Amino acid sequence: MAPKKQESVKRVVMKPLEAAMKNSKREVNKGAWTAEEDQKLAEVIAIHGAKKWKSIATKAGLNRCGKSCRLRWLNYLRPNIKRGNISDQEEDLILRLHKLLGNRWSLIAGRLPGRTDNEIKNYWNSHLSKRINQKEKQRSTGGADDSTRRISIVDQKPSTQLSDQNKVHGEMKQDSSSEEGTATITNASNKGGDDHEDYSNSDIDIDDFFDFSNEGPFNLEWVNKFLY
DNA sequence: AACAGAGCCAACCGCGGCGCG
DNA sequence: ACGCGCCGCGGTTGGCTCTGT
Incomplete structure:
Protein backbone atom coordinates (compact mmCIF):
# COMPACT_ATOMS: atom_id res chain seq x y z
CA MET A 1 0.00 0.00 0.00
CA ALA A 2 1.23 3.48 -0.75
CA PRO A 3 2.43 5.41 2.23
CA LYS A 4 0.34 8.24 3.46
CA LYS A 5 2.78 10.87 4.46
CA GLN A 6 1.72 14.20 5.84
CA GLU A 7 -1.69 12.80 6.27
CA SER A 8 -1.93 13.73 9.87
CA VAL A 9 -1.77 17.36 8.97
CA LYS A 10 -4.79 16.88 6.83
CA ARG A 11 -6.58 15.04 9.52
CA VAL A 12 -6.28 17.92 11.86
CA VAL A 13 -8.08 20.18 9.48
CA MET A 14 -10.80 17.81 8.55
CA LYS A 15 -13.38 16.69 11.03
CA PRO A 16 -12.56 18.41 14.25
CA LEU A 17 -14.58 21.52 13.69
CA GLU A 18 -17.83 19.71 13.69
CA ALA A 19 -16.63 17.60 16.57
CA ALA A 20 -15.84 20.72 18.51
CA MET A 21 -19.19 22.22 17.68
CA LYS A 22 -20.96 19.08 18.63
CA ASN A 23 -19.54 19.11 22.10
CA SER A 24 -21.26 21.36 24.48
CA LYS A 25 -19.30 23.70 26.69
CA ARG A 26 -19.54 21.45 29.70
CA GLU A 27 -18.50 18.29 28.02
CA THR A 34 -7.50 21.33 15.61
CA ALA A 35 -4.51 23.41 14.60
CA GLU A 36 -5.74 26.05 16.99
CA GLU A 37 -5.81 23.64 19.89
CA ASP A 38 -2.35 22.45 19.00
CA GLN A 39 -1.07 25.97 19.03
CA LYS A 40 -2.63 26.78 22.37
CA LEU A 41 -1.30 23.63 23.91
CA ALA A 42 2.20 24.23 22.59
CA GLU A 43 2.16 27.77 23.91
CA VAL A 44 1.15 26.74 27.39
CA ILE A 45 3.71 23.97 27.48
CA ALA A 46 6.39 26.35 26.28
CA ILE A 47 5.61 28.56 29.25
CA HIS A 48 4.84 26.08 31.99
CA GLY A 49 6.60 22.96 30.79
CA ALA A 50 5.22 19.54 30.04
CA LYS A 51 4.07 18.77 33.56
CA LYS A 52 0.78 18.86 35.41
CA TRP A 53 -1.31 17.99 32.44
CA LYS A 54 -4.54 18.80 34.12
CA SER A 55 -3.49 22.34 34.78
CA ILE A 56 -2.03 22.64 31.31
CA ALA A 57 -5.38 21.70 29.87
CA THR A 58 -7.02 24.33 32.03
CA LYS A 59 -4.46 27.01 31.31
CA ALA A 60 -4.66 26.42 27.60
CA GLY A 61 -8.38 26.94 27.79
CA LEU A 62 -8.87 23.68 26.01
CA ASN A 63 -11.93 21.70 26.76
CA ARG A 64 -9.76 18.62 26.94
CA CYS A 65 -8.69 16.35 29.70
CA GLY A 66 -5.07 16.37 30.77
CA LYS A 67 -4.63 12.92 29.45
CA SER A 68 -5.60 13.99 26.00
CA CYS A 69 -3.23 16.95 26.11
CA ARG A 70 -0.39 14.77 27.22
CA LEU A 71 -1.02 12.29 24.44
CA ARG A 72 -1.20 15.02 21.84
CA TRP A 73 2.03 16.54 23.04
CA LEU A 74 3.94 13.31 23.25
CA ASN A 75 2.75 11.86 19.99
CA TYR A 76 2.53 14.90 17.81
CA LEU A 77 3.62 18.27 19.12
CA ARG A 78 6.77 17.37 20.97
CA PRO A 79 9.92 18.69 19.31
CA ASN A 80 12.25 16.33 17.45
CA ILE A 81 9.49 13.95 16.55
CA LYS A 82 10.20 11.90 13.48
CA ARG A 83 7.19 11.04 11.45
CA GLY A 84 6.72 8.19 9.04
CA ASN A 85 9.40 6.33 7.11
CA ILE A 86 10.63 3.91 9.69
CA SER A 87 14.03 2.99 8.36
CA ASP A 88 15.28 -0.56 7.98
CA GLN A 89 17.66 0.11 10.82
CA GLU A 90 14.88 1.28 13.06
CA GLU A 91 12.69 -1.60 12.04
CA ASP A 92 15.42 -4.02 12.83
CA LEU A 93 15.86 -2.43 16.19
CA ILE A 94 12.16 -2.60 16.92
CA LEU A 95 12.13 -6.26 16.09
CA ARG A 96 15.05 -6.96 18.36
CA LEU A 97 13.73 -4.91 21.20
CA HIS A 98 10.33 -6.46 20.93
CA LYS A 99 11.92 -9.84 21.07
CA LEU A 100 13.65 -8.78 24.21
CA LEU A 101 11.00 -6.67 25.91
CA GLY A 102 7.69 -7.70 24.48
CA ASN A 103 4.98 -5.09 24.16
CA ARG A 104 6.81 -2.52 26.26
CA TRP A 105 6.29 0.13 23.67
CA SER A 106 7.41 3.01 25.79
CA LEU A 107 10.68 1.26 26.53
CA ILE A 108 11.20 0.44 22.90
CA ALA A 109 10.38 4.00 21.94
CA GLY A 110 12.89 5.18 24.46
CA ARG A 111 15.57 3.56 22.38
CA LEU A 112 14.38 5.13 19.16
CA PRO A 113 14.96 8.86 19.29
CA GLY A 114 12.11 10.82 17.82
CA ARG A 115 9.74 7.89 17.76
CA THR A 116 6.74 7.58 20.00
CA ASP A 117 5.41 4.51 21.68
CA ASN A 118 2.16 4.96 19.83
CA GLU A 119 3.89 5.08 16.50
CA ILE A 120 5.95 2.01 17.22
CA LYS A 121 2.93 0.19 18.52
CA ASN A 122 0.98 1.06 15.39
CA TYR A 123 3.87 0.09 13.18
CA TRP A 124 4.20 -3.19 14.93
CA ASN A 125 0.53 -3.97 14.74
CA SER A 126 0.16 -3.04 11.11
CA HIS A 127 3.46 -4.24 9.69
CA LEU A 128 5.67 -6.35 11.83
CA SER A 129 3.22 -8.57 13.61
CA LYS A 130 1.88 -9.69 10.27
CA ARG A 131 5.34 -10.49 9.06
CA ILE A 132 6.05 -12.42 12.19
CA ASN A 133 2.88 -14.40 11.65
CA GLN A 134 3.82 -15.03 8.06
CA LYS A 135 7.20 -16.18 9.13
CA GLU A 136 5.70 -18.51 11.70
CA LYS A 137 3.50 -20.03 9.05
CA GLN A 138 6.39 -20.41 6.70
CA ARG A 139 8.48 -21.96 9.36
CA SER A 140 5.80 -24.51 10.07
CA THR A 141 5.62 -25.31 6.39
CA GLY A 142 9.36 -25.00 5.96
CA GLY A 143 11.45 -22.41 4.12
CA ALA A 144 11.87 -18.67 4.30
CA ASP A 145 11.97 -15.87 1.80
CA ASP A 146 13.68 -12.52 1.64
CA SER A 147 10.92 -10.66 3.37
CA THR A 148 11.45 -12.62 6.52
CA ARG A 149 15.17 -12.88 6.48
CA ARG A 150 15.72 -10.07 8.86
CA ILE A 151 13.31 -11.50 11.33
CA SER A 152 15.10 -14.79 11.12
CA ILE A 153 18.30 -13.11 12.15
CA VAL A 154 16.58 -11.81 15.19
CA ASP A 155 15.30 -15.20 16.10
CA GLN A 156 18.73 -16.69 15.98
CA LYS A 157 20.20 -14.64 18.75
CA PRO A 158 21.21 -17.03 21.49
CA SER A 159 21.48 -14.96 24.61
CA THR A 160 17.87 -13.85 24.55
CA GLN A 161 16.31 -17.15 23.72
CA LEU A 162 14.64 -17.23 27.02
CA SER A 163 11.66 -19.05 28.29
CA ASP A 164 8.28 -18.50 26.75
CA GLN A 165 6.68 -18.05 30.08
CA ASN A 166 4.45 -15.05 30.32
CA LYS A 167 5.94 -13.89 33.51
CA VAL A 168 8.65 -11.49 34.35
CA HIS A 169 10.49 -10.82 37.53
CA GLY A 170 11.75 -7.37 36.89
CA GLU A 171 9.55 -4.47 35.94
CA MET A 172 11.40 -1.84 34.06
CA LYS A 173 10.30 1.72 34.05
CA GLN A 174 11.72 4.45 31.99
CA ASP A 175 10.76 7.96 31.23
CA SER A 176 10.59 7.67 27.50
CA SER A 177 9.65 11.27 27.11
CA SER A 178 12.85 12.55 28.53
CA GLU A 179 15.48 13.40 26.03
CA GLU A 180 18.19 12.28 28.39
CA GLY A 181 16.55 8.91 28.60
CA THR A 182 17.13 8.39 32.25
CA ALA A 183 15.99 5.03 33.36
CA THR A 184 15.17 3.35 36.58
CA ILE A 185 14.52 -0.24 37.37
CA THR A 186 11.95 -1.33 39.82
CA ASN A 187 10.79 -4.68 40.98
CA ALA A 188 7.14 -5.34 40.65
CA SER A 189 4.83 -7.92 39.28
CA ASN A 190 4.14 -7.65 35.64
CA LYS A 191 0.70 -6.40 34.81
CA GLY A 192 -1.48 -7.96 32.27
CA GLY A 193 0.55 -10.99 31.37
CA ASP A 194 2.69 -9.56 28.63
CA ASP A 195 4.00 -11.92 26.05
CA HIS A 196 7.53 -10.75 26.27
CA GLU A 197 10.27 -12.97 27.39
CA ASP A 198 11.67 -13.50 30.79
CA TYR A 199 14.99 -11.77 30.79
CA SER A 200 15.60 -12.23 34.45
CA ASN A 201 17.49 -15.43 33.82
CA SER A 202 19.61 -14.02 31.06
CA ASP A 203 23.04 -12.52 31.38
CA ILE A 204 21.75 -9.12 30.34
CA ASP A 205 22.54 -6.40 32.77
CA ILE A 206 19.32 -4.45 32.95
CA ASP A 207 20.99 -1.44 34.45
CA ASP A 208 23.46 -1.47 31.64
CA PHE A 209 20.76 -1.98 29.09
CA PHE A 210 18.97 1.15 30.09
CA ASP A 211 21.99 3.23 30.70
CA PHE A 212 21.63 5.93 28.03
CA SER A 213 24.41 8.06 29.32
CA ASN A 214 27.18 7.07 26.97
CA GLU A 215 25.35 6.70 23.71
CA GLY A 216 25.03 8.87 20.73
CA PRO A 217 21.64 10.16 19.78
CA PHE A 218 21.02 7.51 17.20
CA ASN A 219 23.64 4.89 17.53
CA LEU A 220 22.08 1.49 17.10
CA GLU A 221 25.21 -0.49 17.67
CA TRP A 222 24.55 -0.61 21.35
CA VAL A 223 21.88 -3.21 20.90
CA ASN A 224 24.33 -5.74 19.58
CA LYS A 225 25.98 -5.76 22.93
CA PHE A 226 22.86 -7.24 24.41
CA LEU A 227 21.44 -9.25 21.60
CA TYR A 228 24.39 -11.03 20.11
C1' DA B 1 -17.53 6.40 -11.31
C1' DA B 2 -19.03 4.01 -7.42
C1' DC B 3 -18.49 0.85 -4.00
C1' DA B 4 -16.26 -2.39 -0.65
C1' DG B 5 -12.60 -3.99 1.87
C1' DA B 6 -8.03 -3.37 3.71
C1' DG B 7 -4.58 -0.57 5.70
C1' DC B 8 -3.15 2.83 8.62
C1' DC B 9 -2.88 6.04 12.39
C1' DA B 10 -4.59 9.38 15.85
C1' DA B 11 -6.97 9.31 19.84
C1' DC B 12 -9.59 7.20 23.61
C1' DC B 13 -10.17 3.92 27.44
C1' DG B 14 -9.08 1.27 31.39
C1' DC B 15 -5.85 -0.04 34.58
C1' DG B 16 -1.92 0.13 37.65
C1' DG B 17 1.76 2.73 39.91
C1' DC B 18 3.28 6.56 42.41
C1' DG B 19 3.29 10.65 45.25
C1' DC B 20 1.15 13.46 48.48
C1' DG B 21 -1.79 14.84 52.26
C1' DA C 1 -1.49 3.04 56.85
C1' DC C 2 -4.85 4.74 53.97
C1' DG C 3 -7.31 7.29 50.42
C1' DC C 4 -7.20 10.21 46.59
C1' DG C 5 -5.68 12.28 42.42
C1' DC C 6 -2.49 12.40 38.73
C1' DC C 7 0.37 10.26 35.41
C1' DG C 8 1.96 6.84 32.20
C1' DC C 9 1.33 2.64 29.71
C1' DG C 10 -0.71 -0.82 26.65
C1' DG C 11 -4.85 -2.24 24.33
C1' DT C 12 -8.48 -0.97 21.48
C1' DT C 13 -11.39 1.74 18.54
C1' DG C 14 -13.00 5.10 15.05
C1' DG C 15 -12.51 7.08 10.96
C1' DC C 16 -9.89 8.56 6.94
C1' DT C 17 -7.25 7.06 2.81
C1' DC C 18 -5.93 3.87 -0.56
C1' DT C 19 -6.57 0.08 -3.63
C1' DG C 20 -8.96 -3.28 -6.12
C1' DT C 21 -13.19 -4.66 -8.49
Whole structure:
Protein backbone atom coordinates (compact mmCIF):
# COMPACT_ATOMS: atom_id res chain seq x y z
CA MET A 1 0.00 0.00 0.00
CA ALA A 2 1.23 3.48 -0.75
CA PRO A 3 2.43 5.41 2.23
CA LYS A 4 0.34 8.24 3.46
CA LYS A 5 2.78 10.87 4.46
CA GLN A 6 1.72 14.20 5.84
CA GLU A 7 -1.69 12.80 6.27
CA SER A 8 -1.93 13.73 9.87
CA VAL A 9 -1.77 17.36 8.97
CA LYS A 10 -4.79 16.88 6.83
CA ARG A 11 -6.58 15.04 9.52
CA VAL A 12 -6.28 17.92 11.86
CA VAL A 13 -8.08 20.18 9.48
CA MET A 14 -10.80 17.81 8.55
CA LYS A 15 -13.38 16.69 11.03
CA PRO A 16 -12.56 18.41 14.25
CA LEU A 17 -14.58 21.52 13.69
CA GLU A 18 -17.83 19.71 13.69
CA ALA A 19 -16.63 17.60 16.57
CA ALA A 20 -15.84 20.72 18.51
CA MET A 21 -19.19 22.22 17.68
CA LYS A 22 -20.96 19.08 18.63
CA ASN A 23 -19.54 19.11 22.10
CA SER A 24 -21.26 21.36 24.48
CA LYS A 25 -19.30 23.70 26.69
CA ARG A 26 -19.54 21.45 29.70
CA GLU A 27 -18.50 18.29 28.02
CA VAL A 28 -14.88 17.45 27.48
CA ASN A 29 -13.83 17.78 23.91
CA LYS A 30 -12.80 14.55 22.24
CA GLY A 31 -11.65 13.52 18.84
CA ALA A 32 -9.17 15.02 16.46
CA TRP A 33 -7.23 18.08 17.47
CA THR A 34 -7.50 21.33 15.61
CA ALA A 35 -4.51 23.41 14.60
CA GLU A 36 -5.74 26.05 16.99
CA GLU A 37 -5.81 23.64 19.89
CA ASP A 38 -2.35 22.45 19.00
CA GLN A 39 -1.07 25.97 19.03
CA LYS A 40 -2.63 26.78 22.37
CA LEU A 41 -1.30 23.63 23.91
CA ALA A 42 2.20 24.23 22.59
CA GLU A 43 2.16 27.77 23.91
CA VAL A 44 1.15 26.74 27.39
CA ILE A 45 3.71 23.97 27.48
CA ALA A 46 6.39 26.35 26.28
CA ILE A 47 5.61 28.56 29.25
CA HIS A 48 4.84 26.08 31.99
CA GLY A 49 6.60 22.96 30.79
CA ALA A 50 5.22 19.54 30.04
CA LYS A 51 4.07 18.77 33.56
CA LYS A 52 0.78 18.86 35.41
CA TRP A 53 -1.31 17.99 32.44
CA LYS A 54 -4.54 18.80 34.12
CA SER A 55 -3.49 22.34 34.78
CA ILE A 56 -2.03 22.64 31.31
CA ALA A 57 -5.38 21.70 29.87
CA THR A 58 -7.02 24.33 32.03
CA LYS A 59 -4.46 27.01 31.31
CA ALA A 60 -4.66 26.42 27.60
CA GLY A 61 -8.38 26.94 27.79
CA LEU A 62 -8.87 23.68 26.01
CA ASN A 63 -11.93 21.70 26.76
CA ARG A 64 -9.76 18.62 26.94
CA CYS A 65 -8.69 16.35 29.70
CA GLY A 66 -5.07 16.37 30.77
CA LYS A 67 -4.63 12.92 29.45
CA SER A 68 -5.60 13.99 26.00
CA CYS A 69 -3.23 16.95 26.11
CA ARG A 70 -0.39 14.77 27.22
CA LEU A 71 -1.02 12.29 24.44
CA ARG A 72 -1.20 15.02 21.84
CA TRP A 73 2.03 16.54 23.04
CA LEU A 74 3.94 13.31 23.25
CA ASN A 75 2.75 11.86 19.99
CA TYR A 76 2.53 14.90 17.81
CA LEU A 77 3.62 18.27 19.12
CA ARG A 78 6.77 17.37 20.97
CA PRO A 79 9.92 18.69 19.31
CA ASN A 80 12.25 16.33 17.45
CA ILE A 81 9.49 13.95 16.55
CA LYS A 82 10.20 11.90 13.48
CA ARG A 83 7.19 11.04 11.45
CA GLY A 84 6.72 8.19 9.04
CA ASN A 85 9.40 6.33 7.11
CA ILE A 86 10.63 3.91 9.69
CA SER A 87 14.03 2.99 8.36
CA ASP A 88 15.28 -0.56 7.98
CA GLN A 89 17.66 0.11 10.82
CA GLU A 90 14.88 1.28 13.06
CA GLU A 91 12.69 -1.60 12.04
CA ASP A 92 15.42 -4.02 12.83
CA LEU A 93 15.86 -2.43 16.19
CA ILE A 94 12.16 -2.60 16.92
CA LEU A 95 12.13 -6.26 16.09
CA ARG A 96 15.05 -6.96 18.36
CA LEU A 97 13.73 -4.91 21.20
CA HIS A 98 10.33 -6.46 20.93
CA LYS A 99 11.92 -9.84 21.07
CA LEU A 100 13.65 -8.78 24.21
CA LEU A 101 11.00 -6.67 25.91
CA GLY A 102 7.69 -7.70 24.48
CA ASN A 103 4.98 -5.09 24.16
CA ARG A 104 6.81 -2.52 26.26
CA TRP A 105 6.29 0.13 23.67
CA SER A 106 7.41 3.01 25.79
CA LEU A 107 10.68 1.26 26.53
CA ILE A 108 11.20 0.44 22.90
CA ALA A 109 10.38 4.00 21.94
CA GLY A 110 12.89 5.18 24.46
CA ARG A 111 15.57 3.56 22.38
CA LEU A 112 14.38 5.13 19.16
CA PRO A 113 14.96 8.86 19.29
CA GLY A 114 12.11 10.82 17.82
CA ARG A 115 9.74 7.89 17.76
CA THR A 116 6.74 7.58 20.00
CA ASP A 117 5.41 4.51 21.68
CA ASN A 118 2.16 4.96 19.83
CA GLU A 119 3.89 5.08 16.50
CA ILE A 120 5.95 2.01 17.22
CA LYS A 121 2.93 0.19 18.52
CA ASN A 122 0.98 1.06 15.39
CA TYR A 123 3.87 0.09 13.18
CA TRP A 124 4.20 -3.19 14.93
CA ASN A 125 0.53 -3.97 14.74
CA SER A 126 0.16 -3.04 11.11
CA HIS A 127 3.46 -4.24 9.69
CA LEU A 128 5.67 -6.35 11.83
CA SER A 129 3.22 -8.57 13.61
CA LYS A 130 1.88 -9.69 10.27
CA ARG A 131 5.34 -10.49 9.06
CA ILE A 132 6.05 -12.42 12.19
CA ASN A 133 2.88 -14.40 11.65
CA GLN A 134 3.82 -15.03 8.06
CA LYS A 135 7.20 -16.18 9.13
CA GLU A 136 5.70 -18.51 11.70
CA LYS A 137 3.50 -20.03 9.05
CA GLN A 138 6.39 -20.41 6.70
CA ARG A 139 8.48 -21.96 9.36
CA SER A 140 5.80 -24.51 10.07
CA THR A 141 5.62 -25.31 6.39
CA GLY A 142 9.36 -25.00 5.96
CA GLY A 143 11.45 -22.41 4.12
CA ALA A 144 11.87 -18.67 4.30
CA ASP A 145 11.97 -15.87 1.80
CA ASP A 146 13.68 -12.52 1.64
CA SER A 147 10.92 -10.66 3.37
CA THR A 148 11.45 -12.62 6.52
CA ARG A 149 15.17 -12.88 6.48
CA ARG A 150 15.72 -10.07 8.86
CA ILE A 151 13.31 -11.50 11.33
CA SER A 152 15.10 -14.79 11.12
CA ILE A 153 18.30 -13.11 12.15
CA VAL A 154 16.58 -11.81 15.19
CA ASP A 155 15.30 -15.20 16.10
CA GLN A 156 18.73 -16.69 15.98
CA LYS A 157 20.20 -14.64 18.75
CA PRO A 158 21.21 -17.03 21.49
CA SER A 159 21.48 -14.96 24.61
CA THR A 160 17.87 -13.85 24.55
CA GLN A 161 16.31 -17.15 23.72
CA LEU A 162 14.64 -17.23 27.02
CA SER A 163 11.66 -19.05 28.29
CA ASP A 164 8.28 -18.50 26.75
CA GLN A 165 6.68 -18.05 30.08
CA ASN A 166 4.45 -15.05 30.32
CA LYS A 167 5.94 -13.89 33.51
CA VAL A 168 8.65 -11.49 34.35
CA HIS A 169 10.49 -10.82 37.53
CA GLY A 170 11.75 -7.37 36.89
CA GLU A 171 9.55 -4.47 35.94
CA MET A 172 11.40 -1.84 34.06
CA LYS A 173 10.30 1.72 34.05
CA GLN A 174 11.72 4.45 31.99
CA ASP A 175 10.76 7.96 31.23
CA SER A 176 10.59 7.67 27.50
CA SER A 177 9.65 11.27 27.11
CA SER A 178 12.85 12.55 28.53
CA GLU A 179 15.48 13.40 26.03
CA GLU A 180 18.19 12.28 28.39
CA GLY A 181 16.55 8.91 28.60
CA THR A 182 17.13 8.39 32.25
CA ALA A 183 15.99 5.03 33.36
CA THR A 184 15.17 3.35 36.58
CA ILE A 185 14.52 -0.24 37.37
CA THR A 186 11.95 -1.33 39.82
CA ASN A 187 10.79 -4.68 40.98
CA ALA A 188 7.14 -5.34 40.65
CA SER A 189 4.83 -7.92 39.28
CA ASN A 190 4.14 -7.65 35.64
CA LYS A 191 0.70 -6.40 34.81
CA GLY A 192 -1.48 -7.96 32.27
CA GLY A 193 0.55 -10.99 31.37
CA ASP A 194 2.69 -9.56 28.63
CA ASP A 195 4.00 -11.92 26.05
CA HIS A 196 7.53 -10.75 26.27
CA GLU A 197 10.27 -12.97 27.39
CA ASP A 198 11.67 -13.50 30.79
CA TYR A 199 14.99 -11.77 30.79
CA SER A 200 15.60 -12.23 34.45
CA ASN A 201 17.49 -15.43 33.82
CA SER A 202 19.61 -14.02 31.06
CA ASP A 203 23.04 -12.52 31.38
CA ILE A 204 21.75 -9.12 30.34
CA ASP A 205 22.54 -6.40 32.77
CA ILE A 206 19.32 -4.45 32.95
CA ASP A 207 20.99 -1.44 34.45
CA ASP A 208 23.46 -1.47 31.64
CA PHE A 209 20.76 -1.98 29.09
CA PHE A 210 18.97 1.15 30.09
CA ASP A 211 21.99 3.23 30.70
CA PHE A 212 21.63 5.93 28.03
CA SER A 213 24.41 8.06 29.32
CA ASN A 214 27.18 7.07 26.97
CA GLU A 215 25.35 6.70 23.71
CA GLY A 216 25.03 8.87 20.73
CA PRO A 217 21.64 10.16 19.78
CA PHE A 218 21.02 7.51 17.20
CA ASN A 219 23.64 4.89 17.53
CA LEU A 220 22.08 1.49 17.10
CA GLU A 221 25.21 -0.49 17.67
CA TRP A 222 24.55 -0.61 21.35
CA VAL A 223 21.88 -3.21 20.90
CA ASN A 224 24.33 -5.74 19.58
CA LYS A 225 25.98 -5.76 22.93
CA PHE A 226 22.86 -7.24 24.41
CA LEU A 227 21.44 -9.25 21.60
CA TYR A 228 24.39 -11.03 20.11
C1' DA B 1 -17.53 6.40 -11.31
C1' DA B 2 -19.03 4.01 -7.42
C1' DC B 3 -18.49 0.85 -4.00
C1' DA B 4 -16.26 -2.39 -0.65
C1' DG B 5 -12.60 -3.99 1.87
C1' DA B 6 -8.03 -3.37 3.71
C1' DG B 7 -4.58 -0.57 5.70
C1' DC B 8 -3.15 2.83 8.62
C1' DC B 9 -2.88 6.04 12.39
C1' DA B 10 -4.59 9.38 15.85
C1' DA B 11 -6.97 9.31 19.84
C1' DC B 12 -9.59 7.20 23.61
C1' DC B 13 -10.17 3.92 27.44
C1' DG B 14 -9.08 1.27 31.39
C1' DC B 15 -5.85 -0.04 34.58
C1' DG B 16 -1.92 0.13 37.65
C1' DG B 17 1.76 2.73 39.91
C1' DC B 18 3.28 6.56 42.41
C1' DG B 19 3.29 10.65 45.25
C1' DC B 20 1.15 13.46 48.48
C1' DG B 21 -1.79 14.84 52.26
C1' DA C 1 -1.49 3.04 56.85
C1' DC C 2 -4.85 4.74 53.97
C1' DG C 3 -7.31 7.29 50.42
C1' DC C 4 -7.20 10.21 46.59
C1' DG C 5 -5.68 12.28 42.42
C1' DC C 6 -2.49 12.40 38.73
C1' DC C 7 0.37 10.26 35.41
C1' DG C 8 1.96 6.84 32.20
C1' DC C 9 1.33 2.64 29.71
C1' DG C 10 -0.71 -0.82 26.65
C1' DG C 11 -4.85 -2.24 24.33
C1' DT C 12 -8.48 -0.97 21.48
C1' DT C 13 -11.39 1.74 18.54
C1' DG C 14 -13.00 5.10 15.05
C1' DG C 15 -12.51 7.08 10.96
C1' DC C 16 -9.89 8.56 6.94
C1' DT C 17 -7.25 7.06 2.81
C1' DC C 18 -5.93 3.87 -0.56
C1' DT C 19 -6.57 0.08 -3.63
C1' DG C 20 -8.96 -3.28 -6.12
C1' DT C 21 -13.19 -4.66 -8.49
